[in-house]
Amino acid sequence: MLCPQCSNNQKRSEGMQCGSCHYGFLLDPKERPYLSDRRFLHFVGKVSEDGERWFTAHQLHGLLQHHDMGWAAAVRRAGSNRRRVPRPPEETVATVARWVAHGRPIRGLIDRPALGVPAPNWPEPDLYDYGAENVLVVDQPLLVDVLVRNGVHARARTAIIDASGYPSGVTRRVADLIAHRPDLRIFLLHSSADGAAAPLEAYARSVLGASANPVIDLGLSHHVSRELRFLRWAKHTVVPADVLSHKWLTTGVESAIAAGVSLVGLARGGGPSFSDDDFG
Numbered sequence: 001m002l003c004p005q006c007s008n009n010q011k012r013s014e015g016m017q018c019g020s021c022h023y024g025f026l027l028d029p030k031e032r033p034y035l036s037d038r039r040f041l042h043f044v045g046k047v048s049e050d051g052e053r054w055f056t057a058h059q060l061h062g063l064l065q066h067h068d069m070g071w072a073a074a075v076r077r078a079g080s081n082r083r084r085v086p087r088p089p090e091e092t093v094a095t096v097a098r099w100v101a102h103g104r105p106i107r108g109l110i111d112r113p114a115l116g117v118p119a120p121n122w123p124e125p126d127l128y129d130y131g132a133e134n135v136l137v138v139d140q141p142l143l144v145d146v147l148v149r150n151g152v153h154a155r156a157r158t159a160i161i162d163a164s165g166y167p168s169g170v171t172r173r174v175a176d177l178i179a180h181r182p183d184l185r186i187f188l189l190h191s192s193a194d195g196a197a198a199p200l201e202a203y204a205r206s207v208l209g210a211s212a213n214p215v216i217d218l219g220l221s222h223h224v225s226r227e228l229r230f231l232r233w234a235k236h237t238v239v240p241a242d243v244l245s246h247k248w249l250t251t252g253v254e255s256a257i258a259a260g261v262s263l264v265g266l267a268r269g270g271g272p273s274f275s276d277d278d279f280g
């Protein structure tokens with residue numbers, strides 16, 4: 001185990017405290033999810049751009065799995081039959097929670113919905129007052145937070161809510177807006193589970209009153225792993241939408257909304273001007 005603090009190379013048998021600088025190792029690389037502290041911190045730094053942008057544990061999971069996939073392919077090319085089974089996102093969520101519970105804050109991490117109350121850091125508070133041009137309904141509150149905190153709502157001029165009515169202030173304004181705008185486009189973003197779009201559309205139609213509005217499903221479709229290269233590890237498994245890389249979750253979603261197509265449609269059309277496995 002390489003010490004993240006002083007780079008001392010310590011054997012696991014020498015204990016969980018660095019013999020050189022006394023750093024306390026938290027993750028045991030011999031236990032699930034087989035991550036060392038140093039590797040964990042490396043990927044946290046990568047997904048958050050060293051704490052400069054917001055991310056969820058699911059995004060970290062996507063990055064770890066994508067990286068493991070490349071590693072497994074290299075092992076197979078070298079003649080081994082060893083295959084990696086995709087790990088469940090909950091495993092990474094639990095590792096992140098454990099890290100934070102041990103008093104080790106992670107810059108940029110979104111681990112609880114925080115847009116419910118008006119906060120001084122609420123970006124672009126006036127967007128919904130002068131009229132959003134689109135609505136995006138998602139299937140979990142943290143997805144709202146990661147999109148809004150990374151500015152997607154402002155750049156795409158889109159009100160973003162989840163199908164439980166979060167954040168409530170925005171949801172009320174969206175319902176008012178829809179009442180006056182039967183042409184307003186409603187987009188959906190959700191996990192790759194079969195049928196995940198249906199309850200979101202039902203929510204928009206019945207609760208938000210969007211009976212006549214056009215509804216466009218961004219995905220994730222259940223075959224998304226065949227279309228987006230960095231999600232190839234997700235074959236045969238259901239993944240939440242925020243396993244997408246930062247660029248797909250921001251520029252990708254914004255471009256899909258502008259073009260009125262799904263993320264897979266965007267990828268097939270050449271996608272935005274970035275490589276689909278680019279996590280930068």
Ligand SMILES: [Zn+2]
Pocket residue numbers: 003004005006007008018019020021022023
């Ligand atoms: Zn050390």
